[in-house]
Amino acid sequence: MTGTAMNNDRISAIDLAQNVRSNVTTAADVVEQHLARIAERDGEIHAFNLVLADEARARAVEIDEMISAGRDPGPLAGVPVALKDNMCTQGIPTTCSSKILADWRPPYDATVVTRLRDAGAIFVGKTNLDEFAMGSSTENSAFGPTKNPLDTTRVPGGSSGGSAAAVAADFAPISFGSDTGGSIRQPAALCGVVGVKPTYGAVSRLGLIAFGSSLDQIGPFTHTVADAAVALETISGHDPGDSTSIQQGPLDLSRTLELGVAGLRVGRITDLPTGASPDVEQRIEEAFDALRAAGAEIVDVEVPAFSYGLTAYYLIAPAEASSNLARFDGVRFGMRTAAPDTNQMYMATRTEGFGDEVKRRIMLGTYALSAGYYDAYYGRAQKVRRLIANDFAVAYEKVDVLLTPASPTVAFEMGDKASDPLAMYLCDTYTIPSNLTGHPGMSVPFGTGDHGLPVGVQVLAPALKDDVMFQVGAALERSAPPRSAGSGEGSAS
Numbered sequence: 068m069t070g071t072a073m074n075n076d077r078i079s080a081i082d083l084a085q086n087v088r089s090n091v092t093t094a095a096d097v098v099e100q101h102l103a104r105i106a107e108r109d110g111e112i113h114a115f116n117l118v119l120a121d122e123a124r125a126r127a128v129e130i131d132e133m134i135s136a137g138r139d140p141g142p143l144a145g146v147p148v149a150l151k152d153n154m155c156t157q158g159i160p161t162t163c164s165s166k167i168l169a170d171w172r173p174p175y176d177a178t179v180v181t182r183l184r185d186a187g188a189i190f191v192g193k194t195n196l197d198e199f200a201m202g203s204s205t206e207n208s209a210f211g212p213t214k215n216p217l218d219t220t221r222v223p224g225g226s227s228g229g230s231a232a233a234v235a236a237d238f239a240p241i242s243f244g245s246d247t248g249g250s251i252r253q254p255a256a257l258c259g260v261v262g263v264k265p266t267y268g269a270v271s272r273l274g275l276i277a278f279g280s281s282l283d284q285i286g287p288f289t290h291t292v293a294d295a296a297v298a299l300e301t302i303s304g305h306d307p308g309d310s311t312s313i314q315q316g317p318l319d320l321s322r323t324l325e326l327g328v329a330g331l332r333v334g335r336i337t338d339l340p341t342g343a344s345p346d347v348e349q350r351i352e353e354a355f356d357a358l359r360a361a362g363a364e365i366v367d368v369e370v371p372a373f374s375y376g377l378t379a380y381y382l383i384a385p386a387e388a389s390s391n392l393a394r395f396d397g398v399r400f401g402m403r404t405a406a407p408d409t410n411q412m413y414m415a416t417r418t419e420g421f422g423d424e425v426k427r428r429i430m431l432g433t434y435a436l437s438a439g440y441y442d443a444y445y446g447r448a449q450k451v452r453r454l455i456a457n458d459f460a461v462a463y464e465k466v467d468v469l470l471t472p473a474s475p476t477v478a479f480e481m482g483d484k485a486s487d488p489l490a491m492y493l494c495d496t497y498t499i500p501s502n503l504t505g506h507p508g509m510s511v512p513f514g515t516g517d518h519g520l521p522v523g524v525q526v527l528a529p530a531l532k533d534d535v536m537f538q539v540g541a542a543l544e545r546s547a548p549p550r551s552a553g554s555g556e557g558s559a560s
């Protein structure tokens with residue numbers, strides 16, 4: 068087996084920015100180190116669709132000049148950042164890992180891109196994803212799969228697999244993904260990094276190419292909970308350009324990290340859907356034990372409608388996707404396949420431009436929305452969505468947070484589920500409900516499961532309690548067992 072994950076000279080993004088701001092190192096050096104790692108290993112991993120080497124070097128010079136001139140570039144000064152390739156970057160290809168957008172260059176930057184740049188971050192590349200963020204393994208990319216840096220025979224998870232792999236492989240200390248049904252938390256778990264989906268509306272979706280607009284949120288991947296807090300503080304806060312953006316300032320997270328969990332009530336969902344493998348179940352039990360030992364009270368709760376999340380999601384998300392993806396018609400964006408008339412051009416372009424999974428979602432969604440079926444499918448799913456929210460509301464009267472697995476298993480082998488859509492959909496059993504409710508969720512690495520691969524514990528919290536979620540996440544991080552070496556280093560399987 069291949070590859071090791073740990074890099075002994077790894078420092079946190081916070082420390083890195085501090086070193087750049089205080090002239091201990093230069094942004095130029097930081098960028099060169101990361102570009103060298105990318106050059107060395109991304110041929111194998113394929114975390115990136117595009118490496119922005121020239122742009123990153125030029126930006127590093129600007130950052131260093133600002134510092135020499137006595138100006139502060141911001142809290143992420145000189146920090147290399149990787150962006151999922153579904154976030155618009157002005158003049159820079161933004162493909163959604165789809166043939167249909169292969170050559171498209173957005174005319175504007177996503178709000179998160181602007182905010183990160185204003186905070187001193189340096190973009191090193193656009194990361195690979197399942198086409199239009201539909202998938203859980205990054206095998207659905209039109210440009211080939213991403214491999215898990217901890218074991219290159221296995222998937223990194225998805226759909227933000229490139230972003231998770233970029234952090235796990237130390238190509239960048241911070242990356243960003245989008246999470247519609249688990250696409251940040253599940254790959255974070257599989258790659259052994261922290262991944263956060265904030266409360267819906269906390270981060271602007273302006274310039275995030277839409278999949279399921281009522282579900283999509285952007286969030287960070289990092290090695291540490293503290294870095295994730297700073298990353299999310301940087302990108303969150305009201306944006307008038309997104310009508311679903313919450314009218315409040317940035318999330319306030321870093322101050323909670325040292326508070327501990329004494330007195331907090333941590334919920335165990337007694338009727339959680341089964342399906343998690345024994346190694347994952349065992350780490351979750353240990354996570355409850357660790358929080359109890361740190362002073363939390365563990366409380367049993369029921370969330371009966373939790374198990375209907377997946378079913379409701381696979382009506383609502385495809386319904387929204389079928390509408391959102393109608394704009395890729397060969398006229399307004401990206402590629403066009405020549406045909407004798409306009410209707411045939413639409414059909415030829417979409418037939419050639421979209422991959423199988425995207426077509427499957429468009430068909431599912433169009434069916435669910437069609438006259439005569441709308442009430443039975445889409446309408447019903449929305450009612451289930453309400454039930455799920457109601458059940459969580461009852462549970463959150465008794466507890467501050469809930470703990471579940473982020474992924475039912477550790478990273479699986481490439482090809483394992485690629486021909487079985489249902490098996491792939493089940494990867495998101497534990498993450499999807501909080502997308503339907505708009506609640507925050509995060510995955511924190513917590514020891515090792517089968518094959519020496521990382522396990523992620525998911526912390527869930529009520530809407531706008533992202534700070535409490537981080538408080539618990541930080542406590543979990545402090546008490547996490549060290550991760551044993553990956554299977555490449557000969558540990559048990």
Ligand code: GLN
Pocket residue numbers: 200201202203225226245246247248249250251278384492495
């Ligand atoms: N795996 C889920 C899906 O394919 C979630 C994807 C996501 O969160 N973008 O829909």
